[in-house]
Amino acid sequence: MRMKILLAFVLSVGLSVASAQELEIFSWWAGDEGPALDALIELYEAQYPNVVVENATVTGGAGVVARAVLKTRMLGGQPPDSFQVHAGEELIGTWVVANRMEDLTWLFEEEGWLDVFPPDLIDLISTDGGIWSVPVNIHRSNVMWFVPENLEAWGVDVPTTWDEFLEVCSSLQGQGVTPLVVGESWTVQHLWESVALAELGPDAYGQLWTGDLSFTDPSVVATWERFGEVMDCTNDDASGLSWQQATDRVVDGDAAFNVMGDWAAGYMVTTLGLEPGVDMGWAASPGTDGVFMVLSDSFGLPVGAPNRDEAIDWLRVVGSLEGQDAFNPLKGSIAPRLDSDLGRYNAYLQSAAEDFANDRQVGSLVHGTAAKESFMSEFATVMEIFLDTGSAQAAASAAEAVAIQTALGR
């Protein structure tokens, strides 16, 4: 009898453990970006009240630290149920090639997502073998920020090409204003990809990443030369500034322009309380009008996720119209879905959504879309070689050597 009671007790404990469902979401969204993720999680918890969500964020360094933690967990065979990953090569070149993700094509078909997500974006998260993640937001990399009032005071128009910018540059320097402000290392690379896109055009820019255009091609070397001219118009204390401090320089009137992804709009509108279009203005970075350099965060389903069913439900929420429109206005990004309700977004985001729907789309290098991580990481070394030697040829040769070593485009 006593045995039976004990057995019943053990069984009931076992059952109750099994019925308390769990879901672990891994991301690097904390701080300013935390509320957006919380909104998404709240929506999930409202739909699946018996699931306990564990929000595993690892903060710091735009995901540098989080990705390191994720890699050790994956190598140790303990994947989270779903994790944040940049659409593009960071997803494909790191995780899909290593057979660590589950194909989600069936989910896209079931939810009808093939019709609501733009085809260019679906290409970014697909290989011949399937579709591998659910995109949750869209950021634009090639945006130039300024304060319209200040430009008027300095007698300067917004340049639409880098040639125009270089003309404006000397006039601004004469007035003691930094023409273009950059920050720590990755923001300089960020500027490079905008300059390269302008100089090469979207076709040749795309060919760099597929291996069809060599980095030592004269047109690419010319890109580095142009980049050097642009860098001559920047501040000399760059490596000491975070991207927010660089944005502050523009807002404070110490600098005229800043090329940064449109999370800068989120920072200026939400954190600094500026009115978009009045206190701060934007334009496509010079020479890239009509092209949308895209980066996108997405969530995927790792092979061996401990709570696979809950994770699939999570992905349904992430891809739903309701989920995307809850997340993105808070995050300061636009929804990848073309049917999102633009009334919920601010003036900048509405204009970005319009560009996203109409513009040509290309991938960002620095933010994991265009090239595999081994190349992307070593590109920092290429940039150091350029800043150290000032030689376009040396930088081009180094970039080509890295491309060969990391088998870029293959």
Place this chain on the structure above:
Amino acid sequence: MRRLTRDRLTAILMLSPSLILLAIFVYGFIGQTLYVSLTNWGRDPAQALALQPRLEFVWFENYARLFSGVLESRFRQDLVNLFFFTTFFIAGSLGLGLVFAIALDRDVKGEGFFRTVFLFPFALSFIVTGTVWRWMLQPQGGLNVLPTLVGLPRGDFAWLTSRERIWTFDWRSLPDITAVVIAAVLVLLTVMAWREGRRGRAATLAAAAALLSAWVATGAPGIELLPFPEGRGFNLALVGIIIAAIWQMSGYTMALYLASLRGVPEELRESARIDGGSELQVYRYVVFPLLGPITLSAMIILGHVSLKIFDLIFAMTGPDLATTSVPALLMYIRAFRANQFADGAAIAMVLLLMVATVIIPYLVTSLRGEVRR
């Protein structure tokens, strides 16, 4: 064989948990890292993060590439940075610590207060120190504004963002420089052996020194590190990092020195004074020689802190600024951002070797000393 007494059995039982843990988590993982560093883990993206990566041996290819590969210039700059950082950091911490300790040892008023003030930075983590100093070393503010408080023009040194480089040398001359340094040490040892009257030993040492010098004089045949000149030197951006590190650790060396100074018997100083020694001579001939052992200990401790430095620089200039980077940062980036785990492991092994060359001689001598006692 000695009998297994109850006492010995207890001792073995008590020690075994820590021995087993050490064997697995220290020596086991050193072995694992060595193994990984000899493979190609990360070259093929399909294997880099696979659940069961298939690795192939490439033996010492990763090491060879680090020291002579065209693309690995950053690793070599990191090594040079680390050398300069370690030198100035140890010298600065010891010097400043000694000055503080002597000042406090002279019965100043409020000694307890100042001791706490000097020791306090040591209680902070390098991340906190790094963040604070990052702000203070901003070119537009912080330290550069200080002179304006007393009416001087503001400083304009670009601290962490400087790209200036002094004392440049060609990386290809590294074997020559190493050989010359070793030859100089050998000559010194020769002189010492000669003075001690050990002629045979002196002759051997002199021959070795002569051989090395001859090798350098003939243009160091047999080693070609790089096909082209590669300038390396002391990046001035490191100065800010060195200052922050000294700020953090000099209080610690002060505490070590202060304890040691207090251990110098007053009788010794008294007798030196009675013999007519000036205060300077008392320090020069009585106190400083007694500080030798503690200086060595401090150098070892600071040396291994310095060789492993990571968090301070990560907080001050981030992971990508090559002018202030060190091998530990590169190891992290290589392994966990670029997925080149074999490269990361190879850098880790180079770091381990460097720390070992500092620690092992110290351990050997201190163990010998204990046995003698």
